[in-house]
Amino acid sequence: MSSKDWLEKDFYAVLGVNGSASADEIKKAYRKLARESHPDHNPGDAGAEDRFKAASEAYDVLSDERKRREYDEMRSLFGSGAFRRNARSGGQSGGGYPFDVSDLFGAAGGAGAGDRRFGGAGFSDLFSSIFSGGAGPGPARGPARGRDVEAEVVLDFDDAVRGVTVPLTLRAPGVCDTCHGDGAKPGTLPRTCPQCRGAGVVTRNQGSFSFSEPCRECQGVGTIVEEKCPECRGTGGVTKTRTLNVRFPAGVGDGQRIRLAGRGEPGERGGPAGDLFVLVKVRADELFGRTGDDLTLTVPITIAEAVLGTDLRVPTMDGAVTLRVPPGTPSGRRLRARGKGVVRRDGQAGDLLVTVEIAVPEQLSGEAREALERFAAQTPPAGREHLDARVRRFN
Incomplete structure (x- = not known):
């Protein structure tokens, strides 16, 4: 779970309790929601599955005394106006320093980058990174997980009941086989960016704070490709067609999503691949x-x-x-x-x-x-x- 989720989600409202609820009240509310929305009791109901996941996520935080305290402190701090959006356009933070809350989650170059940086870190780790005067780590330059991919398959009624293996053809981005993902023409190598010296980020100062942002010279990659690969034109990736044999278990229901771990888009810089989610549609049967x-x-x-x-x-x-x-x-x-x-x-x-x-x-x-x-x-x-x-x- 990302720290951004801690700001945007009201876990108390998810469980239907108030902020002063006791640990027993929180446990009782969670168990009630879990029984009502458990996927095994609501086959094919995507809404129930989402409610079950939300309740489990909320209980994971509120049932832990330390996480709950940090969650309450974080929401209290941001809710009091200590930090405001669009501070660089004229607003001021509670401490008198210009600050944009999007810097917490977007400095790594786009939606989701900040989440990976602070994912699951909690309140104390998040702010120790921000207010460390630049000493903390910058946006992640290590391996990056690939994106998840979604597909849809229509099964006959008999196949859904008995189970079946279906070949699934996908067109999705993949690593370029010519340059092996570095974007450079075969026989050449990318050179280290002189602006960030390969770090992919540069540091800027705002009053007493230091913030890192993606290097504009290399777009946060850390290297510059002078002679681009003719196949992918320097991007390091191409659209590929691949066929997977997907096994659907007996009893799969209409509207059910099957998750295939690691069968999504490939990761970057040696990172793990994303997941493939297959939405099942079942044709009606003439008898059953x-x-x-x-x-x-x-x-x-x-x-x-x-x-x-x-x-x-x-x-x-x-x-x-x-x-x-x-x-x-x-x-x-x-x-x-x-x-x-x-x-x-x-x-x-x-x-x-x-x-x-x-x-x-x-x-x-x-x-x-x-x-x-x-x-x-x-x-x-x-x-x-x-x-x-x-x-x-x-x-």
């Missing part, structure tokens, strides 16, 4: 529906089958089963075939839920009509006495 780990199926039966009962042969994902329809079954009754649904991660399976619907024939033969009329004459009333009593009130 799905509710969580249960499969659903609607089967028509005749009036006679509903009245007399019958043995109903129905399909499953791996064969067929026979279900007993008891005599006097009403339309809409649900029958259950246990263990014939979607296989869960623990090896257990959901159920097949079969809803029977009485099919009313549109046409009858003469004999069938006569038989039905005889049946109706011998059938007792359908229990509409309470309705008939209400009707008689209006006569």
Whole structure:
């Protein structure tokens, strides 16, 4: 978690408690949210997954006495106006020195750079770096993690239930094979930037403070390419097409995101690659529906089958089963075939839920009509006495 998150996120509001909540109240609020929004209880619900992650993030800070104290101090300091945005355009900080809060997180050259520098450092580490008079480390010049990549795959219903391996073709930036990422023409080397002497940053003074910013001469890289690679034109990267075989586990749901660690864009300067996130879309099936780990199926039966009962042969994902329809079954009754649904991660399976619907024939033969009329004459009333009593009130 970055220090910028500590400023922008209200962890107390996420858990639904106030700033004076006790440790027990915070734990109780977190457990309640975790139960309600846990991904295992809300399959395919991206919103629930986000709420679960937010609650876990908030609890990680507020359940730790030291982190909570630092979090409260940081928010109190910035909330009191000790630091203001756009200070260089005329505003002043509480101590009388011009200061732009974006310097905390953006000095390393663009969104996200500051987050990597201070990610997870907390309040004390963040400010010890800022107010060290330039003695602290500048923007990261070491390995940089590659960006995450997102893709979308459409699966057939059967494949989503059983699991499948799908080839996925991606077009994304990659390291140039000609210059191996340094941007220089083969046979030449980049030279060290004379302005920053290879550091990639230069230091500027503002009153009692010193701040580092990316070198404008080399754009923060630390080296200058004089003869550029003809393939990537000095950028060190090119767009590549690659094919990955992605395994989707049995029971993957519509809207679920599959994370493939290290299969995103390559890192910079030897840094780790980002992750690949694959969004799953599942085509509807002509017979089966799905509710969580249960499969659903609607089967028509005749009036006679509903009245007399019958043995109903129905399909499953791996064969067929026979279900007993008891005599006097009403339309809409649900029958259950246990263990014939979607296989869960623990090896257990959901159920097949079969809803029977009485099919009313549109046409009858003469004999069938006569038989039905005889049946109706011998059938007792359908229990509409309470309705008939209400009707008689209006006569």
